[in-house]
Amino acid sequence: MAKNLFQKVWDAHAVRELSNGQTQLLIGTHLIHEVTSPQAFGMLRDLGIKVKYPGRTFATVDHIVPTDQREQPFSDPLADAMIKELAKNAEEFGVTYFDLGSGKQGVVHVVGPEQGITQPGTTIACGDSHTATHGAFGAIAFGIGTTQVRDVLATQTMALGKLKVRRINVDGGLKPGVYAKDVALHIIAMLGANGGIGFAYEYGGSLFDSFSMEERMTVCNMAIEGGARCGYVNPDDKTFEYLKGRPYSPEGDNWDEAVLRWKSFASDPDCKYDDIINISADEIAPTVTWGVSPDQGFSIEGVIPDPSVEKDENDRLSIQEAISYMKLEPGKPIKGTKIDVAFLGSCTNGRLSDFREVAKYLKGHKVSDGVKAIAVPGSQVVDLMAKKEGLDKIFSEAGFEWRAAGCSMCLAMNPDKLVGDQLCASSSNRNFKGRQGSPTGRTVLMSPVMVAAAAVNGYISDAREVFSL
Amino acid sequence: MTLAKYFHFNNFSNMALEKIKEVKGKAVYVQGNDIDTDRIIPARFMKCVTFDGLGEFLFYDVRKDAEGNDKEHPLNEPRFSGASILISNANFGCGSSREHAPQALYRYGFRAILAESYAEIFFGNCCGLGVPCAVASHENIKKISSLVDTNPDTEVHLDVANSEIIAGELTFSVDIPPGVREALTQGRWDPISELQEAGQAVDSLVNELGYTI
Numbered sequence: 145m146a147k148n149l150f151q152k153v154w155d156a157h158a159v160r161e162l163s164n165g166q167t168q169l170l171i172g173t174h175l176i177h178e179v180t181s182p183q184a185f186g187m188l189r190d191l192g193i194k195v196k197y198p199g200r201t202f203a204t205v206d207h208i209v210p211t212d213q214r215e216q217p218f219s220d221p222l223a224d225a226m227i228k229e230l231a232k233n234a235e236e237f238g239v240t241y242f243d244l245g246s247g248k249q250g251v252v253h254v255v256g257p258e259q260g261i262t263q264p265g266t267t268i269a270c271g272d273s274h275t276a277t278h279g280a281f282g283a284i285a286f287g288i289g290t291t292q293v294r295d296v297l298a299t300q301t302m303a304l305g306k307l308k309v310r311r312i313n314v315d316g317g318l319k320p321g322v323y324a325k326d327v328a329l330h331i332i333a334m335l336g337a338n339g340g341i342g343f344a345y346e347y348g349g350s351l352f353d354s355f356s357m358e359e360r361m362t363v364c365n366m367a368i369e370g371g372a373r374c375g376y377v378n379p380d381d382k383t384f385e386y387l388k389g390r391p392y393s394p395e396g397d398n399w400d401e402a403v404l405r406w407k408s409f410a411s412d413p414d415c416k417y418d419d420i421i422n423i424s425a426d427e428i429a430p431t432v433t434w435g436v437s438p439d440q441g442f443s444i445e446g447v448i449p450d451p452s453v454e455k456d457e458n459d460r461l462s463i464q465e466a467i468s469y470m471k472l473e474p475g476k477p478i479k480g481t482k483i484d485v486a487f488l489g490s491c492t493n494g495r496l497s498d499f500r501e502v503a504k505y506l507k508g509h510k511v512s513d514g515v516k517a518i519a520v521p522g523s524q525v526v527d528l529m530a531k532k533e534g535l536d537k538i539f540s541e542a543g544f545e546w547r548a549a550g551c552s553m554c555l556a557m558n559p560d561k562l563v564g565d566q567l568c569a570s571s572s573n574r575n576f577k578g579r580q581g582s583p584t585g586r587t588v589l590m591s592p593v594m595v596a597a598a599a600v601n602g603y604i605s606d607a608r609e610v611f612s613l
Numbered sequence: 614m615t616l617a618k619y620f621h622f623n624n625f626s627n628m629a630l631e632k633i634k635e636v637k638g639k640a641v642y643v644q645g646n647d648i649d650t651d652r653i654i655p656a657r658f659m660k661c662v663t664f665d666g667l668g669e670f671l672f673y674d675v676r677k678d679a680e681g682n683d684k685e686h687p688l689n690e691p692r693f694s695g696a697s698i699l700i701s702n703a704n705f706g707c708g709s710s711r712e713h714a715p716q717a718l719y720r721y722g723f724r725a726i727l728a729e730s731y732a733e734i735f736f737g738n739c740c741g742l743g744v745p746c747a748v749a750s751h752e753n754i755k756k757i758s759s760l761v762d763t764n765p766d767t768e769v770h771l772d773v774a775n776s777e778i779i780a781g782e783l784t785f786s787v788d789i790p791p792g793v794r795e796a797l798t799q800g801r802w803d804p805i806s807e808l809q810e811a812g813q814a815v816d817s818l819v820n821e822l823g824y825t826i
Contacts, residue, residue: 159811159818163801165792168811170818173826180711182662196812197819200826208660222660229662261826273710273734289712289738290664295808300815303804304737305792337647338704341730371704373733394825402825437647437707458646458702458751465645555656555709576651576708583655583674 146412149265149378150309150344153284153409157267159301166303172266172283173200174296175252176239178230179207179557180271184293185233196300198238202261203230205243206251208557211520211547214244223558237297250523250549253277253491257361258525260390263402264379265409269296274491274573276367279376280360281383282409284344286374307373308342308418313349316425321608323501324359325493325571325591327351328366329431329441331423337439340372343419346411347377351425357386358497365492366573369438378410430607433575433589434478435466440575441589442478444606450474469577470586471565478604481588484566486517486599487580488544488592490554493571494522496529498592503538505593505611511543512602518560519544520552544599556581569598630800633743633773636725638697640769640780641687642758643672648701649708650735654717656709667713668720688721692765700758701728702751706735715739725771727778727787729754740793743802745773747787756783774798 147155159168174197176184181203188195195201208223218224234241242248242255249255253274256262264282268275273287288302295302314327332339345367352360360377367375384403387393394402429443440463448467451474454460467474472481488494488502499519511517519539521527527549530536536546553560554572561581562568568580568587575587588604597607607613658670676686683689699718705728706714715738718726725745739746749757760767760783770779776789789797796802 156822157818159814162792162804162807164796164804165790166804168808170815170822172822172824179659183664183712186663196815200824220660226660226662263826266822266824271710271712273708275710287710287734289710289715289734289741291712291738291741291803295805298805299808299812300819301808301811303808305790337707338730338732341704341733368708368734371707371732392826398825401823405823437649439647458644461644462646555651557656557659574649574651574708576649578655578674579651581657583679 146415148309148346148411148415148417149282149376149409150284150307150346153265153267154306162303164303166305168301169267169304170301171269171296173202173261173268174300175256175268175270175275176201176203176293177207177252177272178205178226180290181233181293182226182229183290184297185237187294188297193298195237195239195297200300201239201297202256203234203239203241204249204252204255205230206551207555209244209550210558211550211552211560214548220559247524250526251491251494251551253365254494254522254526257281257357258390258523260387260393263387264383264406269302273368274365276374277361277365277491279364279367279374280357282376282379282406284374284376287368307344309346310340310343310419310421311346311348311417312421312423314347314351314423314425315349316351317354318351318425318428321430321593321613322428323591323593324355324362326428326431328363329433329438329589330428332366332370332439333431333441335370335421337369337437338371340367340370343372345370345372345375346417347375352377353380356497357382358495361495362492366438369573379406430591430594432478432594432604434470434472435463436469436575436577437466438573438575438589440466444479444594447477448472448474479606481604482567483515483569483598483603485562485568486511486515486595487553487568487570487572488518488595489520489522489552490572491522492573493592494520494526496526498571499530499535500533502592502596503535506542506596507538509542509600511599515599515602517544517599518547518553520547521549523549553580555579569595569604571595630803631743632800633745633797633802635773636698636745636771637768638724639693639695639765640698640700640757640761641693641696642700642761643687644702644758646703647707648705650706650711650714651708653706653714654711659711659713664713664716664720667717668722671717671721695722697722697724698769698771699723699726700754700761701726702754703729705731707732710734712738715742715744719744727754727757727771740796740802741804743797745771745789745797747771747776747778747789749778749785749787753785
């Protein structure tokens with residue numbers, strides 16, 4: 145019977161059915177970081193359980209690591225203690241740890257692909273909801289909680305109910321100034337923040353065929369913002385080309401065998417889906433959010449919605465609450481809204497290709513007076529490559545602070561935070577209330593090039609106009 | 614036993630788990646769709662290596678102002694104090710996978726949640742902690758939230774075994790997936806011991822799959 149990739153990977157990794165009807169699913173690769181793993185290791189220690197497959201477990205520090213201070217002890221003693229705790233756990237349990245001295249540290253979802261750890265046809269779990277990113281390689285990748293991190297450490301498996309699969313076809317080409325991030329935001333605005341509950345998203349169509357691996361990662365990364373627990377793209381020659389020669393990729397005869405196996409996981413041409421959505425790429429505009437949920441987004445030409453015309457009470461309240469928090473007025477265009485901070489980085493848009501694309505246009509421009517602009521590479525490898533190409537200088541000369549690798553102001557667990565009700569043009573993935581570190585801080589999500597345009601003008605702008613795209 | 618640091622209740626293989634057949638208590642309505650886990654527990658409170666003490670920071674930034682004074686929020690209203698059932702709307706617990714969110718709810722005193730729908734990672738995290746997440750229709754959420762608002766002392770009874778809410782004169786059925794319901798009512802909601810049983814099958818499958826890492 146013809147199967148889609150999700151069904152193939154699921155069937156290949158199903159150990160058995162559990163008494164509650166869920167599946168005991170083998171997790172091929174387990175990624176861990178400093179924030180959601182300490183309690184899991186604590187439970188293992190107290191129970192006297194070892195990590196079942198330390199060789200299949202990889203750790204790095206990203207969430208709380210400072211991007212302006214790299215030598216311990218860090219100024220935040222709690223952050224310092226958490227990083228020491230991860231180092232201790234990795235050593236005691238024999239887990240590979242990409243620490244700050246390794247040259248490989250970074251946001252866990254940037255590091256996995258970059259090191260060739262993320263491979264097609266496997267299952268990946270990590271105590272972080274943006275684990276969906278790894279689906280770009282044709283893996284089924286789940287964000288999990290800490291008790292499940294314990295389960296995976298202890299057994300290399302977890303209990304999970306099977307998902308339905310929704311195919312999202314995007315056909316055609318993107319207009320100038322429209323990026324993978326806009327595709328992600330467009331899909332979320334269209335299907336809703338809860339539209340994907342119960343589904344895995346399979347992204348396909350000619351746009352995804354033409355996308356680079358980095359672009360595929362950007363869209364899969366935000367599957368979770370659309371409520372889908374995972375998102376993926378079928379593996380193809382681009383996937384294999386990206387992986388070839390990476391530190392953990394197979395070599396020699398093993399490589400050829402692996403490619404054959406990986407190809408076999410791709411969805412069969414006549415397979416069935418539980419739902420199919422078709423989108424035309426040319427409908428997608430540079431997209432920005434206006435509210436406090438990632439589905440509260442629209443074209444850069446959009447005007448702030450009026451809650452009073454909403455019939456449903458909860459929808460009306462959601463809009464009212466969002467615009468009141470965001471301090472935006474109904475009927476006014478989003479374009480022209482003053483910004484205080486510009487943030488470039490995160491597991492959504494912190495890869496080399498993102499900085500390259502922005503650098504192309506930023507050269508010769510200056511960040512507007514009064515705007516704090518930071519560029520945070522997704523990993524030490526991205527940082528190094530960007531510096532080799534001189535990208536860091538382009539950013540610095542324009543007025544961006546070029547920082548060291550980490551999650552930084554995406555969730556602001558490190559010292560990179562908004563202050564008061566500052567408004568941030570951000571290439572990250574969440575515009576929740578308080579997300580960027582200040583309980584009244586405001587976030588407007590957009591593509592990296594749009595962040596650069598906002599930084600240059602000092603207000604939310606159409607990058608196509610600012611950079612003549 | 615240091616495990617108490619991590620959980621205030623049984624959550625490991627060598628001890629019997631509580632059979633959660635029902636949850637009874639006062640309820641409180643926290644209105645809104647898409648209430649995310651950043652709102653439930655802001656990220657800065659996750660700088661910890663245990664889940665201890667997270668209860669006091671539950672919904673912190675919507676409950677407290679910059680000086681730490683109470684803002685208008687149902688959890689700050691004395692009439693709802695001691696509530697053990699949280700009522701909300703659609704897509705509750707969306708966003709970050711942080712288990713700190715259900716841990717904070719549990720440690721604050723909530724033993725069950727009633728909402729229109731849940732984000733899946735949050736739902737799974739709650740199941741593993743023995744906190745039932747029941748799904749009710751939009752209309753029934755309206756009815757029960759209005760009842761609780763009018764009479765906050767109403768005892769709300771979530772009958773897990775029969776997937777039913779009974780609150781004063783109001784009775785309606787709720788949805789709890791059958792597997793989850795059985796796991797809760799039979800005291801099998803923490804899967805670790807069952808997962809561990811299949812150790813050899815896991816080893817065989819790893820060999821069979823021919824991973825290159």
